[in-house]
Every structure is written in C-alpha cells, then in structure tokens.
Amino acid sequence: MASTFDISGPALISFSGGRTSAYLLHRILQRGLRNDVHVVFADTGKERSETYDFVHECAARWSVQVHWVRRPSPEGVLPFEQLITDRGYLPNPIMRMCTTELKIRPMKRFMLDRGYEEWTMVLGIRADEPLRAAKLLAPTKERWDHRLPLYRAGITEAHVMKFWSTQPFDLALRxxxxxxxxxxxxxxxxxxxxxxxxxxxxxxxxxxxxxxxxxxxxxxxxxxxxxxxxxxxxxxxxxxxxxxxxxxxxxxxxxxxx
Ligand code: SF4
Incomplete structure (x- = not known):
C-alpha cells in the first residue's frame, strides 16, 4: 500500500541534522530510496560538532549517502563569515540571508548541478507545526514544491522523541x-x-x-x-x-x- 513516506523523484530530502528530519529520513528509508531522491545536509559552518557527528552517524548506521553542501568560501574562512563580508551587513529575521544563502541556495545548486529543472523538497515539518506547514504548502514560485510527510501522517514532536528514546544512538543536544x-x-x-x-x-x-x-x-x-x-x-x-x-x-x- 502506498505511504506518504514513498517519495518519487526527482526530490531532495532536506536533512538538517536535527531529530525530526532524521526521523523523517528513517521513515523514508524504510520504504526505500529511489535513485533520483537525494539526501542533503546544508552546512553553515556554525553547526554544533554534535550535529555533525549525528549526521555522520545516521548516514553510517542507516547506510545512506548524505550529501553535504556548503556555500563556497576561501580556504579557512567560514561560509557564514564570507557571506557577511560580501553583503556588508548582518542577517536579521526579515532579511534572513543566512538561511537563503547558506542552506537554500546550496541545496538548489546541488539539484541544478545534477540536471534537474524541477523537483520536490521534502521537509521535516510535524503535525504540531500547522502554521509552518501552511506556509510551505502554499504555491511557490521556486523550481520546487514542498512535501511534508510527517505533517500528513500526523507525527508530532512526542512521536519523534519516543522514537529516539528507543534508538541505540541519538543527537547529543537538547x-x-x-x-x-x-x-x-x-x-x-x-x-x-x-x-x-x-x-x-x-x-x-x-x-x-x-x-x-x-x-x-x-x-x-x-x-x-x-x-x-x-x-x-x-x-x-x-x-x-x-x-x-x-x-x-x-x-x-x-x-x-x-
Ligand atoms: S537563521 Fe541563520 S544563524 Fe540561525 S540557524 Fe538559520 S542559518 Fe543559522
């Protein structure tokens, strides 16, 4: 029987290195990952080391290739720092250039580099996040539309935390x-x-x-x-x-x- 966790490509699964998106990835992997469905982690360079460890551990334990993407920057300079230098100002909640330039754009580049013109972006939005879901499910002018399997399946934060309490590993962050x-x-x-x-x-x-x-x-x-x-x-x-x-x-x- 078809499931909301069956993802047909081309698609990008946005893996943030958090528990919710990792749980989403796990559910999708249980259904099988098609060749044109890619798991991507966008690294700002300012993530916690625990997050990096968790991303590596999910990939290793679940035998899945996680593609790391980063905004280009000179050697030894953090992408985030270079972005602020390039723009000459700090991000703020209205002009959240860090999210756009350090996460969304590198993910878009990843798909364009593989020749995709349009695709689905799969995100870990839960059923207890209806406002975020509503925003994302509105029509977009981008090359991608959003798919929110956890939201559709009624998965809440409690489900996610319960899942991780039964796993042999976890993200070492609150x-x-x-x-x-x-x-x-x-x-x-x-x-x-x-x-x-x-x-x-x-x-x-x-x-x-x-x-x-x-x-x-x-x-x-x-x-x-x-x-x-x-x-x-x-x-x-x-x-x-x-x-x-x-x-x-x-x-x-x-x-x-x-
Ligand atoms: S809003 Fe900017 S600073 Fe905050 S987590 Fe996202 S990329 Fe990092």
Whole structure:
C-alpha cells in the first residue's frame, strides 16, 4: 500500500541534522530510496560538532549517502563569515540571508548541478507545526514544491522523541541547542543557557557585530535593544541557569525544519 513516506523523484530530502528530519529520513528509508531522491545536509559552518557527528552517524548506521553542501568560501574562512563580508551587513529575521544563502541556495545548486529543472523538497515539518506547514504548502514560485510527510501522517514532536528514546544512538543536544550554535533567532534566555556551558561560542558572533558595527536582532519588539554578543558571558554569569525554560520552544525555525 502506498505511504506518504514513498517519495518519487526527482526530490531532495532536506536533512538538517536535527531529530525530526532524521526521523523523517528513517521513515523514508524504510520504504526505500529511489535513485533520483537525494539526501542533503546544508552546512553553515556554525553547526554544533554534535550535529555533525549525528549526521555522520545516521548516514553510517542507516547506510545512506548524505550529501553535504556548503556555500563556497576561501580556504579557512567560514561560509557564514564570507557571506557577511560580501553583503556588508548582518542577517536579521526579515532579511534572513543566512538561511537563503547558506542552506537554500546550496541545496538548489546541488539539484541544478545534477540536471534537474524541477523537483520536490521534502521537509521535516510535524503535525504540531500547522502554521509552518501552511506556509510551505502554499504555491511557490521556486523550481520546487514542498512535501511534508510527517505533517500528513500526523507525527508530532512526542512521536519523534519516543522514537529516539528507543534508538541505540541519538543527537547529543537538547532541542534548543540545534542549528547555528548561538543563532540570533534563539531567545536571549536560550542563548544565555548555551553560553553558560560554552562561553567560547560567543567570540565569533561578537566579532561579526564588531566588524560590521551592527547588532544581531530578532523581530519582536521585546527583543529590540538586546545586549551585544560580547556581553553575553557576563550576563550568563550574572543570571541563574534556566535550562528548564530553555527546553521549551524547541529549535529555531531555519529552512522551516529542525
Ligand atoms: S540557524 Fe540561525 S544563524 Fe543559522 S542559518 Fe538559520 S537563521 Fe541563520
């Protein structure tokens, strides 16, 4: 019997290195992967090492080829850093050039390089994310349309977490720690929580602010006037741990999947 996890090509499965998209990949692999269906991980260069390990482990344990794509940059320079240099400004929630240029465009290039003119983009959006699903299921002017098997199958975060609790391996990160290590879209509470354990993550983000003379900002009014990244270690030391709160809200909405 046909399943929502049967993917006909040409298609790209966007694997973010998070638990949800890994679960999606697992379900699709159970049905069999066709030759013109490609699994792609877009590397911003700012992902956590735990994410990289998880992507490698999924590929190895499940015997699937995961294609890593990256925006080109000079040797030794992070694609993200080069992007900011090229544009001369920092990404923000309205002009989220990091998502577009570091993830979406390299995935598009991957498919174009293989001669595809149009394709399906398969994303790990769950049934408990109806707003994100609605946006993605609207007509698009791109070369691809979106397919959301988890959403269609009624899979929620609880299903995903239950699956991983039974597996011999897992992503070694809490939900709010995924994606770029101190992504500006994470709430201040979540970033402080991460900084308490990893103060060394701050320097790269602070340097981007300092060299552009700008500040990373999120959209909502309450987030305006946020402290510069350089001050986060001090703020983290001054405030108490809120890891419980940081668990809430899950991961950042980047490429519309975890
Ligand atoms: S996780 Fe955040 S910083 Fe990284 S690409 Fe996505 S929006 Fe940009």
């Amino acid at each position: 939900p709010h720690e995924g994606n770029c290590d101190l992504c500006f879209l994470k709430t201040l509470t979540k970033r402080l929580d991460i900084v308490r354990e990893h103060p060394d993550f701050v320097d790269w983000w602070a340097r981007q602010e300092e060299r552009t003379g700008q500040q990373f900002k999120a959209a909502t009014k309450s987030r305006k006037g946020e402290p510069p990244y350089r001050s986060l270690p001090m703020l983290a030391r001054a405030s108490s741990s809120s890891s419980q709160g940081a668990e809430e809200g899950g991961s950042v909405d980047c490429v519309c999947h975890d």
